Amino acid sequence: MATPLLVPALLLLAAAIALVVAGLLQAREANPLVEQRLEQFGARQEFEGEGSAGRASNVLAQQLDRAVQGRSFAERLRTDLARADLRLTVGEYLLIRAASVSIGFLVGFVLGRGPTRPFMGLLMGILVAMLGWLAPQWYVAWRARRRLRAFVNQLGDTITLMANSLRAGYSLLQTIELVSRESPSPMRDEFQRVVREVGFGIPTQEALQHLLRRIPSEDLDLLITAMNIQHEVGGNLAQILDIIGETIRERVRIQGEIRVLTAQQTLSGYIISGLPIALAVFLFILNPDYMASLFTFPWIILPILGFVSMIIGFIMMRRIVSIEV
Known part of the structure; x- marks a missing residue:
């Protein structure tokens, strides 16, 4: 049929x-x-x-x-x-x-x-x-x-490059252009967009806000806020960038250590959540009639409740191993 x-x-x-x-x-x-x-x-x-x-x-x-x-x-x-x-x-x-x-x-x-x-x-x-x-x-x-993770990992070195170029006498726009040439991707790609926007008349602060919309990172927000404040009231931006860069590098290091320490629990969550589904698919391929009996009323309630319980358990495990720095 x-x-x-x-x-x-x-x-x-x-x-x-x-x-x-x-x-x-x-x-x-x-x-x-x-x-x-x-x-x-x-x-x-x-x-x-x-x-x-x-x-x-x-x-x-x-x-x-x-x-x-x-x-x-x-x-x-x-x-x-x-x-x-x-x-x-x-x-x-x-x-x-x-x-x-x-x-x-x-x-x-x-x-x-x-x-x-x-x-x-x-x-x-x-x-x-x-x-x-x-x-x-x-x-x-x-x-x-x-x-986003790759961008944040490159941000500490990028800030150091910006601070050194400012000490060498570069302007802020020249510093951004230097980053767009010398940094690896994705840092290079994003700062190239900033340079193009500024080149077509968009203010630097607005172009940086566009960058923040594309890369929603607290570390980048801290950098852009410092640059905007320096633009409004002045100050030694190179020294500020040194402090921010050290803070971001330390945060990235701590986040890396946390990922290493919680890797086993994270992998366990994926395995425990995916194992029942993989087993159900395997049994369905071997004996479809046997598994089909679960999808008849009232037994269909069992796989539905089991699937919902697996989702709740997976979310709870993710919340446990998610540590904010």
């Missing part, structure tokens, strides 16, 4: 994969030499709109961009994509999420279908589709956290 449905399902799967590939191709860099030349003459818009002009060649992506323009969730998505350094428009990102949902539903439907369990395929498809909808969001959040 499920054979007539399998052919259109596979066709939909192929279409979904094509959408994913198209979205990923749109996310790739254009010619770096061309972009470098263009950036000499024109700065991009504020980071929320970065990559949106001329890159959404897909008609459907353009229509989605126009449909969600001005919406609050679209602004949040632009911010998240910028923080993750993904050159995607909101429309392209939504297309990728829709494709992942389609693939997840079809995979769950094919794995769960059977002549004796007509609704099991639909249920598994919905569950896997939910994971497909959340997977791109998890990836963007993970990439943003990794980039």
